[in-house]
Structure formats: C-alpha cells, structure tokens
Amino acid sequence: MDFDPNLTPYKQKLMLALDVDSREKAEEWVHKLKAHVGYFKVGLQLFTKEGPELVRSIRARGGRIFLDVKYHDIPNTVAKACESASALGVDFINVHALGGREMMRAAAESLAATSARMRLAKPRLLAVTILTSHDARSLGQEVGLKGRPEAEVRRLALLAKAAGCDGVVCSPREIKLVREACGKGFIIVTPGVRPPGAPKHDQKRTLGSGAALAAGADYLVVGRPITEAPDPVEAVLALARDMRASMEAAPAGAKAAQGRATAGAAGASKGRGKAGGAKAKSKAAAGRRA
Numbered sequence: 179m180d181f182d183p184n185l186t187p188y189k190q191k192l193m194l195a196l197d198v199d200s201r202e203k204a205e206e207w208v209h210k211l212k213a214h215v216g217y218f219k220v221g222l223q224l225f226t227k228e229g230p231e232l233v234r235s236i237r238a239r240g241g242r243i244f245l246d247v248k249y250h251d252i253p254n255t256v257a258k259a260c261e262s263a264s265a266l267g268v269d270f271i272n273v274h275a276l277g278g279r280e281m282m283r284a285a286a287e288s289l290a291a292t293s294a295r296m297r298l299a300k301p302r303l304l305a306v307t308i309l310t311s312h313d314a315r316s317l318g319q320e321v322g323l324k325g326r327p328e329a330e331v332r333r334l335a336l337l338a339k340a341a342g343c344d345g346v347v348c349s350p351r352e353i354k355l356v357r358e359a360c361g362k363g364f365i366i367v368t369p370g371v372r373p374p375g376a377p378k379h380d381q382k383r384t385l386g387s388g389a390a391l392a393a394g395a396d397y398l399v400v401g402r403p404i405t406e407a408p409d410p411v412e413a414v415l416a417l418a419r420d421m422r423a424s425m426e427a428a429p430a431g432a433k434a435a436q437g438r439a440t441a442g443a444a445g446a447s448k449g450r451g452k453a454g455g456a457k458a459k460s461k462a463a464a465g466r467r468a
C-alpha cells in the first residue's frame with residue numbers, strides 16, 4: 179500500500195457515495211475511509227432513513243459531508259431547509275437549477291446568513307442542472323425544455339452561477355462545456371467515474387478519475403469502484419494515482435488551476451467549524467446522458 183503524501187490533494191477530491199441503507203453501514207465506511215477521501219456523500223435514501231443524527235455522527239467521526247438532497251421548492255421553503263442544513267455543519271449541499279434564479283439565490287443567501295450567525299463555515303452550494311436520467315426526448319416532451327440537453331446544461335450552469343451557487347454537479351461529458359462557460363473557480367463535481375477497464379455498473383458514459391480531472395472537474399463522486407473493491411483503500415489510491423498522473427501530464431495552466439482548487443479544498447477543511455474559514459468554490463438525443 180502506498181501512503182505517498184503527494185497523493186493527499188488528489189484523495190481529497192474524492193467524495194465517497196454512501197449508498198447504503200443504514201447508519202451502521204455508513205459509519206463503518208466513514209471509519210474505514212475518513213483518512214483517505216475528502217467527503218462522504220449522504221443522499222436521499224440514507225438521509226430519509228437516518229436523518230440529521232447520521233450527519234452529526236459522521237461529523238463527530240471526523241468526516242466531511244456532501245448532503246445530496248437536491249432541494250426544489252419555493253424560495254422561502256428552500257431557504258429554510260438550507261438554514262437547517264447549515265446548522266448541521268455540512269460542507270456541500272445542492273438544489274435543482276430548475277427551481278430558478280430566485281430559489282437558488284434564496285438558498286445561497288440563507289447558507290451565508292446562517293453560517294455567519296452560527297460562526298460555521300458556509301456550506302458550498304451546488305446546482306444540479308439537468309438530471310442525467312433525462313434524454314432529449316423526455317426533456318423536450320415531458321419537461322418542456324426544447325433546447326439540446328447540452329445547451330440547457332450550459333444555460334442552467336450560467337444561471338446557477340449568476341444566482342450565487344458555488345458550482346454544479348454534472349456528468350463527465352458536460353465537464354468541459356461547463357468549465358468553458360463558467361470559468362475557473364466555479365466548482366464542478368462529477369459522478370460516473372470509473373477506472374479504465376473497470377465495471378461500469380449502470381453508468382452509461384464514464385471517465386477515469388485522471389481524465390475527469392483533466393477535463394476540468396474539481397471533485398469526483400465515486401461509489402462502487404471503491405465500495406465493491408477487494409481493498410477499498412487501495413482503490414482510492416489507484417484513483418488518486420491516476421489523477422496525479424494526468425495532472426503531471428497536463429499543460430502548466432491546467433496544473434495551476436487544479437492547484438488553486440486543491441488549496442481551496444484544504445482551506446475549507448481547516449475552516450470547518452470556524453467563522454469565515456471556508457470561503458472557498460451531442461449527442462444526448464441518442465440516449466441517456468450519463
């Protein structure tokens with residue numbers, strides 16, 4: 179096993195998807211991997227079952243949290259929900275960009291106000307642009323968005339940025355277009371990461387961790403490639419090695435940009451719990467989008 183400290187900044191970019199159905203199993207993963215990954219993603223299944231107590235327990239064990247609950251409601255309700263999430267001390271939270279500018283702005287303002295009042299680091303607010311379970315047909319005929327999915331993702335990412343979101347969650351295929359549209363410093367979190375040659379499970383379009391980073395992602399949400407590996411710590415290290423290799427091969431500009439993102443992540447972790455410490459960051463018609 180390789181505990182090369184040079185891999186640490188890359189391991190910190192990994193968000194482990196806690197796709198388990200109980201607090202006990204989640205806590206086991208936190209115990210096993212808290213020294214090896216940056217964040218633990220708590221999604222709707224686990225949060226609905228285990229609630230805020232689980233979030234508190236992960237924090238008490240030293241884990242940092244991406245609360246993946248994708249709020250989408252009227253601005254006042256989302257603002258109140260964000261107030262509760264801020265008070266829990268999560269590090270990342272998300273909303274649907276389709277909730278609109280006013281809703282996203284209300285979320286951003288609520289996070290800023292609550293965390294300042296409670297002297298906690300502000301959770302970073304991510305927007306989900308278009309769910310990757312949509313294709314061009316369902317997006318056009320059911321949701322009523324007639325633009326190409328990529329164009330809608332771009333438009334919504336820009337709207338999210340203008341509304342005060344810190345970044346977006348997007349599929350690997352959308353990283354480049356979001357980075358080009360929204361520029362450096364706008365956080366891009368991507369799921370669908372698979373080491374080359376590894377099983378894809380139900381992910382349709384995947385990228386290796388190094389390729390995702392090279393395309394412009396800041397954080398990678400990874401579940402089964404780690405949790406189903408015979409040695410999960412070794413799986414984390416392999417993902418981190420691939421990231422490091424791709425950054426070493428990247429042009430100087432890309433390296434500098436990644437350096438800044440890494441510094442931002444480290445700052446956020448240090449500032450957690452202290453006031454102000456974490457001011458940090460087609461062809462779709464042919465099928466499903468991620």
Ligand code: C5P
Pocket residue numbers: 195196197221309310311349369370371379381399400401402403468
């Ligand atoms: O096991 P795997 O690496 O596929 O897990 C990916 C995680 O990212 C899961 O929690 C999944 O719900 C989430 N996700 C995704 N695709 C999206 C959005 C979120 O796989 N478009």
